[in-house]
Amino acid sequence: MGPKGEEIKVTIIYLTLGFILFALFIILFIIIYRLRLNHHLKEKLAMEMHFKQAILQTQIEIQEQTLKTISQEIHDNIGQVLSLAKLNLNTLLPNETEKLNDTKQLVSKAINDLRDLSRSLHGDRIAELGLQDSIANELKILQNTGQFQTKLYIVGESYKLEPQKEMVIFRIMQEAVNNVVKHAKAGHIDIRILYREDIFDLSIADDGVGFNKDTISPEKTGIGLHSMQNRAALIGAELTINSIAGNGTEINLKLKRA
Amino acid sequence: MQLVMFPLPANIYTEIGAFLTSVICWNHIKSSRLRWLVPFLFLIVFVELSGRYIRKELHEPNAWLYNISIPFEYMFYVFLFVPFYNKKIGKSASQFFLIAFPIWVVLNIVFVQGFYNFNTNFLKIGSFCMIFFCFLVFLELLLSEEMINPFKQPIFWIASGLFIFNAGEFSYNTFADTMMKKWSYGKSLFGQINNNLIFVLYISIIIGITSSIWGQKEKK
Numbered sequence: 001m002g003p004k005g006e007e008i009k010v011t012i013i014y015l016t017l018g019f020i021l022f023a024l025f026i027i028l029f030i031i032i033y034r035l036r037l038n039h040h041l042k043e044k045l046a047m048e049m050h051f052k053q054a055i056l057q058t059q060i061e062i063q064e065q066t067l068k069t070i071s072q073e074i075h076d077n078i079g080q081v082l083s084l085a086k087l088n089l090n091t092l093l094p095n096e097t098e099k100l101n102d103t104k105q106l107v108s109k110a111i112n113d114l115r116d117l118s119r120s121l122h123g124d125r126i127a128e129l130g131l132q133d134s135i136a137n138e139l140k141i142l143q144n145t146g147q148f149q150t151k152l153y154i155v156g157e158s159y160k161l162e163p164q165k166e167m168v169i170f171r172i173m174q175e176a177v178n179n180v181v182k183h184a185k186a187g188h189i190d191i192r193i194l195y196r197e198d199i200f201d202l203s204i205a206d207d208g209v210g211f212n213k214d215t216i217s218p219e220k221t222g223i224g225l226h227s228m229q230n231r232a233a234l235i236g237a238e239l240t241i242n243s244i245a246g247n248g249t250e251i252n253l254k255l256k257r258a
Numbered sequence: 259m260q261l262v263m264f265p266l267p268a269n270i271y272t273e274i275g276a277f278l279t280s281v282i283c284w285n286h287i288k289s290s291r292l293r294w295l296v297p298f299l300f301l302i303v304f305v306e307l308s309g310r311y312i313r314k315e316l317h318e319p320n321a322w323l324y325n326i327s328i329p330f331e332y333m334f335y336v337f338l339f340v341p342f343y344n345k346k347i348g349k350s351a352s353q354f355f356l357i358a359f360p361i362w363v364v365l366n367i368v369f370v371q372g373f374y375n376f377n378t379n380f381l382k383i384g385s386f387c388m389i390f391f392c393f394l395v396f397l398e399l400l401l402s403e404e405m406i407n408p409f410k411q412p413i414f415w416i417a418s419g420l421f422i423f424n425a426g427e428f429s430y431n432t433f434a435d436t437m438m439k440k441w442s443y444g445k446s447l448f449g450q451i452n453n454n455l456i457f458v459l460y461i462s463i464i465i466g467i468t469s470s471i472w473g474q475k476e477k478k
Contacts, residue, residue: 008433009447012429012430012433012447012451013447015429016426016427016429016430016451018429019425019426019428019429020422020425020426022425023421023422023425023426024422026393026396026421027396027418027421027422030396030399030400030408031408031409033400034399034400034406034407034408035407035408037400038405038406038407041403041404041405042405045405
């Protein structure tokens with residue numbers, strides 16, 4: 001190998017090393033840049049989540065406040081007026097006893113229904129009773145209408161969740177039951193609460209007409225389903241809706257305990 | 259009868275290792291384009307062993323074998339990258355390459371360098387194109403708005419290995435003609451550089467295949 005050959009050899013070796021080092025530098029740059037970008041994206045995602053949660057929280061607080069006001073109104077005004085009407089009916093002359101008794105019964109029923117409605121709407125009352133009893137009450141009201149057969153199954157040793165979480169879960173249950181009443185054409189509503197050590201598990205099942213959740217329009221129960229999902233997301237619960245047209249619906253909520 | 263082709267150099271063992279890794283990880287790669295690594299790596303091992311056998315045992319030239327396998331390798335890697343490209347430039351360039359490159363290789367063999375001579379023209383163009391396509395993979399990684407951990411992306415490892423391999427070979431390929439003709443030491447130097455870079459490339463492929471397992475575990 002002559003001096004020229006040696007020169008070419010050294011040049012090639014240096015060039016090869018130079019190119020390899022350059023390639024390594026580019027790869028290193030990509031790794032560092034990508035990891036930084038990932039970190040930035042993670043922070044952005046966390047901020048977005050936090051913002052979304054804050055909006056949801058505010059929406060729910062406003063909704064709760066509205067329900068509380070309505071409940072108060074029912075109790076203080078309409079309830080009072082009906083009670084007064086009932087008192088007046090008692091003081092009327094007994095000319096048409098049968099008609100009068102019927103009217104008294106209707107007014108009494110209206111007072112009781114309004115009281116139930118007021119309790120069911122009032123957040124404080126739910127906190128006072130606890131989730132399990134509030135659900136039992138809700139089912140009792142439905143059972144009393146005579147249109148539904150309801151059952152509540154409790155599995156495991158019951159425990160209390162944080163009051164705000166219980167409130168949100170109760171509202172989800174109410175929304176689900178409301179959907180059944182309005183759309184499902186069901187005869188039976190079964191609620192099962194499974195108290196597991198690590199997970200609170202609630203299922204609401206009906207034997208109604210069911211639906212295809214992918215094709216359902218927001219005008220029907222779409223908004224309700226969305227609202228349930230939003231509420232569940234707010235407390236970090238996982239909500240799944242299983243429904244087959246003609247075979248009823250089951251809504252399941254799973255909440256990991258802190 | 260003892261075969262003189264043995265013991266095999268380390269780079270062939272890494273190729274065999276890459277093939278075995280792809281077979282072992284079959285369940286993890288079968289649903290992606292990486293599944294084609296199994297027949298591809300088998301072919302690579304087969305070509306390497308055949309090439310060595312022809313040269314060492316039959317004392318025949320083996321350049322024709324590499325004239326077929328090397329262009330095929332370039333095309334395979336681009337084929338592997340195609341689904342990863344979201345940008346138009348990557349899609350169009352890879353499609354153009356997959357059509358134009360084999361035509362050009364055939365024309366080069368028939369009219370320019372011949373079938374039995376080692377074709378250095380497609381090494382130059384191929385190396386340059388590989389660097390370009392690897393760069394496009396890196397660009398996709400850099401510009402993606404999704405959270406991507408490059409270490410868990412098989413394509414990143416494969417592209418990195420290929421990038422280093424071709425960057426390393428680029429300078430040699432540029433001088434290949436001069437070295438082969440005028441300087442006998444050239445072949446030996448080419449062999450040394452090539453073997454070391456093959457080692458890097460197939461280790462990257464092994465890591466790439468294994469990284470598909472981590473990626474899937476994380477998704478679960």
